[in-house]
Each structure stands twice: as structure tokens, then as C-alpha cells.
Amino acid sequence: xxxAVSNPSTTxxxxxxxxxxxxxxxxxxxxxxGEEDLIIEGRVEGSIALSGHxxxxxAAVIEADLEVDSVDVHGQLDGDIVAVTxxxxxxxxxxxxxxxxxxxxxxxxxxxxxxxxxDVPLPASVTRQQRR
Amino acid sequence: xxxxxxxSSIVIDGEISGEEHLVVHGTVKGxxxxxxxxxxxxxxxxxxxVETSSITVNGTVNGDISASERxxxxxxxxxxxxxxxxxxxxxDGASFKGTVDMGG
Numbered sequence: 001x002x003x004a005v006s007n008p009s010t011t012x013x014x015x016x017x018x019x020x021x022x023x024x025x026x027x028x029x030x031x032x033x034g035e036e037d038l039i040i041e042g043r044v045e046g047s048i049a050l051s052g053h054x055x056x057x058x059a060a061v062i063e064a065d066l067e068v069d070s071v072d073v074h075g076q077l078d079g080d081i082v083a084v085t086x087x088x089x090x091x092x093x094x095x096x097x098x099x100x101x102x103x104x105x106x107x108x109x110x111x112x113x114x115x116x117x118x119d120v121p122l123p124a125s126v127t128r129q130q131r132r
Numbered sequence: 133x134x135x136x137x138x139x140s141s142i143v144i145d146g147e148i149s150g151e152e153h154l155v156v157h158g159t160v161k162g163x164x165x166x167x168x169x170x171x172x173x174x175x176x177x178x179x180x181x182v183e184t185s186s187i188t189v190n191g192t193v194n195g196d197i198s199a200s201e202r203x204x205x206x207x208x209x210x211x212x213x214x215x216x217x218x219x220x221x222x223x224d225g226a227s228f229k230g231t232v233d234m235g236g
Contacts, residue, residue: 019139020137020138020139020142020157020158021136021137022136022138023134023135023136023150023152024134024152025134025150025151025152026136026148026149026150026151026152026154026166027147027148027149027150028144028146028147028148028149029146029147029149030144030145030146030147030148030162031143031144031145031146032142032143032144032145032146033142033143033144033145034139034141034142034143034158035141035142036139036140036141036142038139038142041134042136042150046146
């Protein structure tokens with residue numbers, strides 16, 4: 001079995017350009033908070049508060065409320081999403097919950113059930129300040 | 133083999149279970165149960181009961197560790213808790229407080 005040392009990601013401790021990801025065979029029950037971009041391919045139950053970009057992969061199953069900067073959903077999500085910039089539901093995604101964001105994109109092929117609330121759009125200068 | 137990386141600014145409060153390699157740069161509180169290896173990197177903080185096949189600690193662990201293959205505490209690691217593993221390596225410089233059980 002390959003040891004952790006040979007895995008390149010362990011030598012880049014906290015390198016910000018390496019997105020963190022939760023692999024397809026991991027299940028997390030609880031709260032996730034953070035300030036980096038995150039890719040979820042596994043199961044998460046609980047809540048997620050991230051000031052960064054969240055990518056929900058096709059195989060992911062999330063039963064959680066999200067509070068993120070922006071999110072791209074390709075998988076299954078049961079919960080409310082509040083985003084600072086954009087919520088994108090891609091083809092193949094299945095979302096049940098309420099969406100709140102200034103920009104919401106629902107692509108052809110996405111399944112969605114819930115309410116949509118687009119905040120009063122912030123002036124472009126304010127939105128740019130909030131993005132890192 | 134897929135690896136799950138928990139970045140340095142991520143805090144997870146709850147249970148993590150799975151069958152992949154897990155690398156923790158951030159903070160995990162609760163329980164960790166992964167069938168493959170677990171690496172706690174320098175700067176990582178795990179306040180949890182850990183059950184894994186092999187664990188390598190460069191950071192801090194507060195909690196009991198149960199490894200089915202081996203447990204390795206590298207220099208600069210800090211572990212407070214009981215360790216149960218058939219093979220244990222505690223490097224010079226590691227801080228450890230707890231009991232060790234290598235019983236078969």
C-alpha cells in the first residue's frame with residue numbers, strides 16, 4: 001500500500017493553490033467551516049460555511065445548509081444555499097432547497113425544487129471587494 | 133487511490149468516516165474513522181477519537197488513536213491520548229502523553 005509520504009499532496013502543506021477535496025469514499029457528519037476552496041465528492045451531513053468556492057461533484061450527496069462565496073453543484077444537494085456571488089446548478093445536479101444569491105444559474109438538465117431568492121444586486125465595486 | 137485533503141483553514145466539527153487516505157492540514161473535532169491511512173500535517177489539529185489503519189502525526193492530536201497497522205509520531209508532533217497499534221514509532225522530538233498498547 002502506498003504510504004502517505006509518496007503522495008505529492010502531503011509535501012505541499014497548506015499550499016493555497018491545491019484545492020482541498022473530500023474524496024468520494026468519505027462521509028462527514030457535522031459542521032465544516034473554512035476559508036478556502038473546497039471540492040466535495042463524498043457525503044456530507046450537517047452544515048457548511050465556507051468563504052470560498054465550493055464545488056459539489058457529481059457523485060457527492062450533501063444534506064446540509066450551505067453558506068458559501070459561490071458554489072457549483074453537479075451532484076445531489078438537500079439543503080438551503082446562501083451564496084455571496086453565484087450559485088450554479090449544472091446538468092445532472094439534483095437540488096432540493098432554497099437558493100439565495102445575487103446570481104443564480106440553473107443549467108438545462110438540472111433538477112431543482114425550492115425557492116429562489118436573488119438579493120438586490122450589490123454594486124459591482126462592493127462585490128469585487130468581497131472576492132479575494 | 134483517492135486522497136482527501138482537509139486544508140489548513142478548514143474546521144470540521146463532527147464525524148469523518150470513509151475508506152480513503154486522509155490528510156489533515158486544518159482542524160477536526162469529533163471522530164475520525166478511515167480505513168486507510170491518516171496523516172496529520174504540521175499545523176493540523178485533531179481533537180478526536182481516531183480509528184484508522186495507519187496514522188502519521190506531524191501536528192497535534194488530542195484523543196485516543198487506534199491504528200490497525202502502525203502509528204508514527206514524527207518530530208514536532210504532539211499527541212495527548214492513548215495509542216493502540218501493533219507497531220508504534222515515536223521519533224526523537226515528538227511530544228507524547230498517554231498510554232501505549234501494542235497488545236495483539
